[in-house]
Amino acid sequence: MTILITGFEPFGGESLNPAHEAVNRLKDKLEYHDVVKRTLPVVFHVALEALDAHIKSVSPDIIICVGQAGGRAGISIERVGINIDDARIPDNQNQAPVDQPINPNGPAAYFSNLPIKAITAAITEAGIPASVSNTAGTYVCNHVLYGLMDLIHQKYPHVKGGFIHVPFLPSQAVKSPNAPSMHLDDIIKALEIAALTSCEIDGDIVESAGTIC
Amino acid sequence: MTILITGFEPFGGESLNPAHEAVNRLKDKLEYHDVVKRTLPVVFHVALEALDAHIKSVSPDIIICVGQAGGRAGISIERVGINIDDARIPDNQNQAPVDQPINPNGPAAYFSNLPIKAITAAITEAGIPASVSNTAGTYVCNHVLYGLMDLIHQKYPHVKGGFIHVPFLPSQAVKSPNAPSMHLDDIIKALEIAALTSCEIDGDIVESAGTIC
Amino acid sequence: MTILITGFEPFGGESLNPAHEAVNRLKDKLEYHDVVKRTLPVVFHVALEALDAHIKSVSPDIIICVGQAGGRAGISIERVGINIDDARIPDNQNQAPVDQPINPNGPAAYFSNLPIKAITAAITEAGIPASVSNTAGTYVCNHVLYGLMDLIHQKYPHVKGGFIHVPFLPSQAVKSPNAPSMHLDDIIKALEIAALTSCEIDGDIVESAGTIC
Amino acid sequence: MTILITGFEPFGGESLNPAHEAVNRLKDKLEYHDVVKRTLPVVFHVALEALDAHIKSVSPDIIICVGQAGGRAGISIERVGINIDDARIPDNQNQAPVDQPINPNGPAAYFSNLPIKAITAAITEAGIPASVSNTAGTYVCNHVLYGLMDLIHQKYPHVKGGFIHVPFLPSQAVKSPNAPSMHLDDIIKALEIAALTSCEIDGDIVESAGTIC
Numbered sequence: 001m002t003i004l005i006t007g008f009e010p011f012g013g014e015s016l017n018p019a020h021e022a023v024n025r026l027k028d029k030l031e032y033h034d035v036v037k038r039t040l041p042v043v044f045h046v047a048l049e050a051l052d053a054h055i056k057s058v059s060p061d062i063i064i065c066v067g068q069a070g071g072r073a074g075i076s077i078e079r080v081g082i083n084i085d086d087a088r089i090p091d092n093q094n095q096a097p098v099d100q101p102i103n104p105n106g107p108a109a110y111f112s113n114l115p116i117k118a119i120t121a122a123i124t125e126a127g128i129p130a131s132v133s134n135t136a137g138t139y140v141c142n143h144v145l146y147g148l149m150d151l152i153h154q155k156y157p158h159v160k161g162g163f164i165h166v167p168f169l170p171s172q173a174v175k176s177p178n179a180p181s182m183h184l185d186d187i188i189k190a191l192e193i194a195a196l197t198s199c200e201i202d203g204d205i206v207e208s209a210g211t212i213c
Numbered sequence: 214m215t216i217l218i219t220g221f222e223p224f225g226g227e228s229l230n231p232a233h234e235a236v237n238r239l240k241d242k243l244e245y246h247d248v249v250k251r252t253l254p255v256v257f258h259v260a261l262e263a264l265d266a267h268i269k270s271v272s273p274d275i276i277i278c279v280g281q282a283g284g285r286a287g288i289s290i291e292r293v294g295i296n297i298d299d300a301r302i303p304d305n306q307n308q309a310p311v312d313q314p315i316n317p318n319g320p321a322a323y324f325s326n327l328p329i330k331a332i333t334a335a336i337t338e339a340g341i342p343a344s345v346s347n348t349a350g351t352y353v354c355n356h357v358l359y360g361l362m363d364l365i366h367q368k369y370p371h372v373k374g375g376f377i378h379v380p381f382l383p384s385q386a387v388k389s390p391n392a393p394s395m396h397l398d399d400i401i402k403a404l405e406i407a408a409l410t411s412c413e414i415d416g417d418i419v420e421s422a423g424t425i426c
Numbered sequence: 427m428t429i430l431i432t433g434f435e436p437f438g439g440e441s442l443n444p445a446h447e448a449v450n451r452l453k454d455k456l457e458y459h460d461v462v463k464r465t466l467p468v469v470f471h472v473a474l475e476a477l478d479a480h481i482k483s484v485s486p487d488i489i490i491c492v493g494q495a496g497g498r499a500g501i502s503i504e505r506v507g508i509n510i511d512d513a514r515i516p517d518n519q520n521q522a523p524v525d526q527p528i529n530p531n532g533p534a535a536y537f538s539n540l541p542i543k544a545i546t547a548a549i550t551e552a553g554i555p556a557s558v559s560n561t562a563g564t565y566v567c568n569h570v571l572y573g574l575m576d577l578i579h580q581k582y583p584h585v586k587g588g589f590i591h592v593p594f595l596p597s598q599a600v601k602s603p604n605a606p607s608m609h610l611d612d613i614i615k616a617l618e619i620a621a622l623t624s625c626e627i628d629g630d631i632v633e634s635a636g637t638i639c
Numbered sequence: 640m641t642i643l644i645t646g647f648e649p650f651g652g653e654s655l656n657p658a659h660e661a662v663n664r665l666k667d668k669l670e671y672h673d674v675v676k677r678t679l680p681v682v683f684h685v686a687l688e689a690l691d692a693h694i695k696s697v698s699p700d701i702i703i704c705v706g707q708a709g710g711r712a713g714i715s716i717e718r719v720g721i722n723i724d725d726a727r728i729p730d731n732q733n734q735a736p737v738d739q740p741i742n743p744n745g746p747a748a749y750f751s752n753l754p755i756k757a758i759t760a761a762i763t764e765a766g767i768p769a770s771v772s773n774t775a776g777t778y779v780c781n782h783v784l785y786g787l788m789d790l791i792h793q794k795y796p797h798v799k800g801g802f803i804h805v806p807f808l809p810s811q812a813v814k815s816p817n818a819p820s821m822h823l824d825d826i827i828k829a830l831e832i833a834a835l836t837s838c839e840i841d842g843d844i845v846e847s848a849g850t851i852c
Contacts, residue, residue, distance in 0.1 A: 514848075
């Protein structure tokens with residue numbers, strides 16, 4: 001199988017992005033699967049055009065987009081992308097849409113069709129904190145998750161795709177030492193597990209990972 | 214106008230539910246609007262049948278369902294309900310669905326059509342912490358939000374509806390004194406503001422309330 | 427008995443101080459005890475001179491100093507003041523001492539001699555979140571706690587005294603709606619309970635309120 | 640110089656202790672300094688007898704005791720130990736003292752005489768989150784910090800000593816994936832930096848690391 005995995009440029013005043021750092025260091029082969037790594041701009045809509053171009057040229061079976069979730073302590077496997085842009089800070093081209101649909105003709109949301117429960121279980125099993133997340137926010141990360149699933153739905157129906165949020169690196173968290181962070185090696189290991197699990201599992205396991213609110 | 218506002222029974226080992234306590238104490242008239250108060254069972258699907266029956270008998274213009282969000286510090290105005298039940302704890306009839314759609318024929322999500330930004334701004338203006346939330350979880354609260362919007366979409370297209378999460382009461386938070394809570398009077402005031410704002414605002418204001426992730 | 431209870435001026439960019447607001451609204455009589463209320467400046471050393479002058483003029487049996495602990499969710503009954511000033515932000519006269527002893531000839535710390543466990547239990551019993559705290563920080567609040575106990579030790583050996591931290595008011599927390607806060611009425615009730623318990627209890631109850639770290 | 644560095648046994652239901660794991664993996668030589676590693680029991684008073692025996696046999700110039708601080712995100716350099724035991728959970732010999740002095744004849748507290756500000760700055764400089772902490776709790780960690788400084792004060796006046804709290808390892812945090820954790824390699828690196836900085840710095844740097852409360 002071919003796995004396309006994307007990171008993001010730095011944004012929000014950070015000089016690096018843990019998603020980019022981790023994705024870039026992934027091996028090109030995971031067992032007998034090919035791993036193709038790309039970086040997306042943190043720009044509404046432009047990120048999706050870049051993603052679509054990568055899908056066209058790579059023809060992946062699995063797509064995992066990865067973004068930074070400053071403030072979260074573990075790996076977040078995102079369940080759902082919603083059809084809204086609501087930017088608290090401008091993107092890297094200074095756009096800050098408020099309550100704009102990503103696709104005015106699209107549904108309100110798409111669920112990831114990765115095996116999110118199996119991925120969460122496998123990362124946890126490896127000793128790395130992970131959980132299913134029910135919100136990818138309303139910024140470029142959610143935008144890319146929604147847009148990815150919209151592309152899959154409309155143009156690439158045999159592809160499985162989804163989004164994973166990763167914590168700050170320790171070097172980013174030193175500015176506010178109560179902020180949680182994760183070592184780059186553990187982020188890389190978690191992404192490898194996510195990619196392999198996505199190749200191996202058909203459907204998903206049935207295991208509660210719900211939240212009360 | 215007529216406003217139907219619902220609370221919930223206690224659940225999860227609590228002996229009271231702040232949503233029920235607050236809803237029950239609302240006045241029957243807010244300015245010249247009628248306020249009709251009901252309590253829903255914390256039971257998947259049964260809650261929605263009860264809600265539909267209340268809508269039929271009350272014929273409201275506005276519906277606000279209110280639930281407890283233990284651990285949150287402020288009033289949460291929910292933006293979106295997603296088409297999934299994933300119960301971390303059993304409901305009050307001992308059901309614990311995992312990754313079941315609420316409506317197998319429904320869309321992945323519905324957005325609330327209340328003026329969520331205007332409500333958030335008005336509660337904040339009154340000195341009570343409030344924010345837009347992008348996840349109502351995957352338990353009975355999200356179930357009711359999704360189901361309410363599904364009912365509105367299918368049977369009551371002229372109704373505006375949505376969901377508001379409220380913090381623990383102080384008396385619930387004493388068990389874990391670092392858990393945030395809110396005074397019952399402030400919860401009541403916030404719900405009154407939400408109801409009035411829903412009556413008064415057509416559409417919504419444009420004000421960023423996004424989250425990065 | 428006579429209880430001297432002090433609040434503080436606003437500081438750190440806030441336009442009010444919940445300690446001042448609550449102390450000011452206390453009744454002048456609690457049962458048959460006299461309550462004398464004063465406000466201290468948020469200024470290293472000057473606060474202690476003001477406190478000593480108040481003690482001289484009021485001749486209290488009990489002294490409770492009250493300060494704002496932004497970010498804490500419950501009432502904090504402080505256990506200990508330490509002999510150090512380490513200011514992260516300047517005080518209201520623009521002093522910002524770093525690692526200076528409060529009293530160069532004093533011990534490293536003083537324990538409060540209020541019945542901190544009984545106070546915590548009584549506030550909790552009343553349905554208001556409260557806990558014993560093992561650090562009052564290193565700013566003017568800790569300065570006043572240490573200085574108060576130093577005064578008691580040296581000049582007023584029959585007085586019982588200590589320090590209570592109170593959360594933000596809701597109107598302060600609206601700026602960051604995930605910050606916990608407490609209703610003014612509950613802060614006032616907690617301080618009344620603290621004052622009465624201090625009058626009534628000799629020694630303290632034995633009840634674990636420890637923290638692992 | 641000779642550095643004695645101690646970890647702790649597991650406690651509180653954990654099957655490992657990050658302090659023990661990290662201390663055990665330290666090199667025996669840091670530059671030209673000797674590093675002697677020992678593990679202390681999580682038992683009030685017994686831990687101090689073991690510590691005193693180690694000091695006698697090792698004759699260190701620097702002593703750094705290291706403990707687990709579950710829930711903290713960064714390395715905590717402790718400023719002060721207080722003369723109180725207040726156990727929320729029993730120790731490993733089932734003792735759970737409440738409000739007992741560690742040394743009935745000792746002062747209320749001792750400050751660490753390690754260069755805590757320089758250590759914090761050096762660890763941060765290396766890209767690892769660290770901060771000065773003003774409370775080591777009231778359990779065995781604080782007990783050992785207070786007891787260590789009491790020993791230094793009474794018997795080993797030329798020794799510099801103190802306490803460092805380290806976060807959960809990721810494998811401990813998987814149980815509650817919102818709990819922060821730190822990679823073992825970063826904990827080890829931080830302890831090496833702390834040890835070397837303690838050897839190299841006389842006195843401490845002047846840099847604010849205070850907390851408001």
